[in-house]
Amino acid sequence: MKRAIFAAAAVLLGVSGPALARQDPPAASTPVRTAQAAERVTFRSMDEPRTELVGYLFRPAGGASxxxxxxxxxxHGRGGVYSSQANGVYAASTLTRRLRFWAEYWTERGFYVLIVDSFGPRGYPTGFAAGTYSTRPPEVNEVTIRPLDAYGAMRFLRSLDGVADDRIGLMGFSNGAxxxxxxxxxxxxxxxxRLGFRAGVALYPGCGLQNRFARGYRPYAPVQVFVGTADEEVSPESCRRLVDRARxxxxxxxxxxxxxxxxxxxxxxxxxxAVPANAAATADVRRRVGAFFEAQLAPR
Incomplete structure (x- = not known):
């Protein structure tokens, strides 16, 4: 095992003209494919108590080069990593369809994938309902704490012999975005x-980010953000403002x-x-993020 040394990120945070995507006729939705084996792993967050987190590791189809x-x-988003049908079984077999789809999407393209469970190890395996933002505990804060979970995950991946430790991307959904x-x-x-993620993808994030970046958002690596105009949980306009100012x-x-x-x-x-706008957006985002990470995570 490699013993890569990574400097801890102590304090964390918070996307011009936004492109309004043309909606082509919807493509047929891609079904979730045959489940690949996911390895349950544990690793430490880089938060102050060094919380032991759970992750699900997927290895690339065909093995690493x-x-x-x-x-x-x-x-993951506010609902956590597990299906609403988990019935108390919190394991690889009950991961949400979305997370499993994306894990298999990337492994089929030759990537390792690590799904991070930020909520379960902190006592909230079922996540949080919509509309509960103001009452969520500080230990799951998406601006100050969950980024430290992401860095803990990156450090874990860098310890694996098969991972190119300078070619790691970060992708999140909703709260995780x-x-x-x-x-x-x-x-x-x-x-x-040099030490951080090579690129990031954020699907339908809340872009207010607790006003952490009121003076401007300056990512150290390329970031792509995707959101719908009919989003009922986050503000597309907030993302427009964040991106416009950054660009x-x-x-x-x-x-x-x-x-x-x-x-x-x-x-x-x-x-x-079954909603045409969702199907069209899904087909487009799959194409875009695939090309984005393949370019950004290519060998230098």
């Missing part, structure tokens, strides 16, 4: 362009806005993909 394979850390934006903010100690300052942030798509539009369930 001799020079190592890229990796993606996946950060906000954590992704916060994690990639350029307010970290050390040379994060005006020359920062590498891009925003794509999907007309008519709702929160969680990429959920592979039949009910969600």
């Amino acid at each position: 001799r020079d190592g394979a890229p990796a993606v850390v996946l950060m 906000s954590a992704t934006l916060a994690a990639l903010a350029d307010d970290k100690p050390g040379d994060m362009r 005006a300052a020359g920062e590498p942030v891009e925003l794509t806005v999907y007309e008519g798509a709702v929160h969680g539009f990429d959920d592979p369930s039949r009910s969600r993909q």
Whole structure:
């Protein structure tokens, strides 16, 4: 095992012109494919109590190359990593369809994937309902704490022999997308362009980020943000403002806005993909993020 040394990020955080994506005729939704084996692992967050987190590790189809394979850390939304049908069984077998889809999407492209469970180890395995934001405990804060979970996950991946430790991306959904934006903010100690994530993808994040970046959002690596105009949980306009200001300052942030798509539009369930705007947005985002990470996480 490699023993890569990573400098801890002590304090963490908070995307011009946004592109309004043209809605082509919806593509048929891609079903969740045959489940790959996920390895349950544990690792430490980089938060102050060094919380022991649970993760689910997926290895690339066909194995890693001799020079190592890229990796993606996946950060779940407010509902946590487990299906609403888990019935108290919190394991790889009850991961949400969305997270399993994206894990398999990336492994089929030759990536390692680590799904991070930020909530279960802190006593909230079922996550949080919509509309509960103001009452959530500080130990799951997406601006100050969950980014430290992402860095703990990156450090764990760097300890694996098969991972190219300078080719790790970060992808999040909803609350986890906000954590992704916060994690990639350029307010970290050390040379994060060398030590940090190579790129980030944020799907339907809350972009207010607790006003942490009121003076401007400056990511240390390229970031792509995706949101729908019919999102019922977060404000597309908030993301427009964040991205517009960042891009005006020359920062590498891009925003794509999907007309008519709702929160969680990429959920592979039949009910969600039966909505034409969601299906069109899902097909487009899969294409875009695949090309983005393949380019950004390529060997230098």
